[in-house]
Amino acid sequence: MPDVGRYEVLVEVRLRPGIADPQGATVERALPALGFDAVHRVRVGKAIRFEVDAADERAARSVTADLAGRLLSNPVIEDTEVLVCRPVDGATVASGAVAGAHDVHTEAGSGGRP
Amino acid sequence: MTATVGVVVFPGTNCDHDTLVALERAGARAEPLWHGTPSVGHVDAVLLPGGFAHGDYLRPGAIARFSPVMAAVADFAAAGGPVVGICNGFQVLTEAGLLPGALQKNRSLRFVCQPADVRVASDRSVLTAGVEVGRVLRIPVAHFVGNYICxxxxxxxxxxxxxxVLRYAENPNGSIDDIAGICNAAGNVVGLMPHPERASDPLLGSTDGLVLLRALVDAVGGAAGVPSGPFDVVNDRARTA
Incomplete structure (x- = not known):
C-alpha cells in the first residue's frame, strides 16, 4: 500500500486578459481618493483553497488542474493558476479515495466543456 | 397531440411555477423535472427556468451543469430535442457547453430588473419559428449576470x-452586439436573458412572452385542445382576458 499524503492547494481564478472587469475598474477608480495613487491595473478574481489526498505532489496538481478547468473556472472567460500545492504538515491518510494511483481524475478536458 | 414541456427545477430555481403556468397558457402541458433525476422522461421539450440554481455559487450555472438531469438534457438536445434556457437557464446552457460564449456580470455592476424591448433577429430557433423577424417584444429582464460575451x-x-435570436433595443447590461438570446447551429437549443413567463398576462403589463412560448409549443407538437393539469383556472382566465 503506497504512502499517500494530503496536499494543501490554493487556486487563483482570474478573468482572461482582454475580458472587461468592471469590479477591478471600480476598485481602481476608488483608490486615488484613499491616497493610493501608485496602484494600477486592478483585477478582481477568486482564490479557492482546498485539500487533496494524493500519492504525490504531481498527482495532487493533476487533480487540481482537472478541477480548475472543469468546475472552478469557465475557460471561456477565465484562467486559473495553482498558487500553492504543498503537503499538509504531518498529515497522512489511509488509502482509498486517493488521487493519482490510477489517474482516474486526471482526464483533464475530456469531460469538460468543448 | 399536445406538447409536453418539462421545466427543470434545481435547488434555488425560483421561476419554475411562473414558467409552468405560462407554458400551460401557451397551450402546452407542463410538468416539473427534478434536477436530481437523471432523465427528462417523455417530454417533447425541456425548459431551464430562471432563478439561482445551487445558489449561483462559484458562477451562475457552474454547479447546475453537473446536476444529474443535465446529462439527459444534453442527450435530448443532441437528438434534436428543443431545449430553452431562460436567464439562469441560459447561464446553465453556456456553462454546460450547449451554447457558445459566456455570461458575465452586467457592465454597470447593478442588478437590472425592468421591461426590455427585444427585437426578433432570427426565426431559425424553436423559440422564434414563425415569428416575424424585426418584431419588437416587450419582455422583462431581471439579472446581475446577463452580459453576453464570446x-x-x-x-x-x-x-x-x-x-x-433576440437583440435589445436598448442594451441593459453591456452584452456584445446587444445580444439578448442565441441558439445553437441546429436551432433547437436556445438561451435568452429576458423572461417570457413574466410577460404572459395583461396584468403583468405585457403578453409578448406568450409569442415565444407559443412558437415553442407549436414547434413541438401544437397546443392543447382542452386545458389540462392544475392550472386550468389560470388558463381559462387567460383565454377570456
Missing amino acids: DERTLAELHAEGRV
Whole structure:
C-alpha cells in the first residue's frame, strides 16, 4: 500500500486578459481618493483553497488542474493558476479515495466543456 | 397531440411555477423535472427556468451543469430535442457547453430588473419559428449576470448563421452586439436573458412572452385542445382576458 499524503492547494481564478472587469475598474477608480495613487491595473478574481489526498505532489496538481478547468473556472472567460500545492504538515491518510494511483481524475478536458 | 414541456427545477430555481403556468397558457402541458433525476422522461421539450440554481455559487450555472438531469438534457438536445434556457437557464446552457460564449456580470455592476424591448433577429430557433423577424417584444429582464460575451469568431458565426435570436433595443447590461438570446447551429437549443413567463398576462403589463412560448409549443407538437393539469383556472382566465 503506497504512502499517500494530503496536499494543501490554493487556486487563483482570474478573468482572461482582454475580458472587461468592471469590479477591478471600480476598485481602481476608488483608490486615488484613499491616497493610493501608485496602484494600477486592478483585477478582481477568486482564490479557492482546498485539500487533496494524493500519492504525490504531481498527482495532487493533476487533480487540481482537472478541477480548475472543469468546475472552478469557465475557460471561456477565465484562467486559473495553482498558487500553492504543498503537503499538509504531518498529515497522512489511509488509502482509498486517493488521487493519482490510477489517474482516474486526471482526464483533464475530456469531460469538460468543448 | 399536445406538447409536453418539462421545466427543470434545481435547488434555488425560483421561476419554475411562473414558467409552468405560462407554458400551460401557451397551450402546452407542463410538468416539473427534478434536477436530481437523471432523465427528462417523455417530454417533447425541456425548459431551464430562471432563478439561482445551487445558489449561483462559484458562477451562475457552474454547479447546475453537473446536476444529474443535465446529462439527459444534453442527450435530448443532441437528438434534436428543443431545449430553452431562460436567464439562469441560459447561464446553465453556456456553462454546460450547449451554447457558445459566456455570461458575465452586467457592465454597470447593478442588478437590472425592468421591461426590455427585444427585437426578433432570427426565426431559425424553436423559440422564434414563425415569428416575424424585426418584431419588437416587450419582455422583462431581471439579472446581475446577463452580459453576453464570446470571441470574435463565434460572434461572426452567430451572425452569419442567423443564430442571434433576440437583440435589445436598448442594451441593459453591456452584452456584445446587444445580444439578448442565441441558439445553437441546429436551432433547437436556445438561451435568452429576458423572461417570457413574466410577460404572459395583461396584468403583468405585457403578453409578448406568450409569442415565444407559443412558437415553442407549436414547434413541438401544437397546443392543447382542452386545458389540462392544475392550472386550468389560470388558463381559462387567460383565454377570456
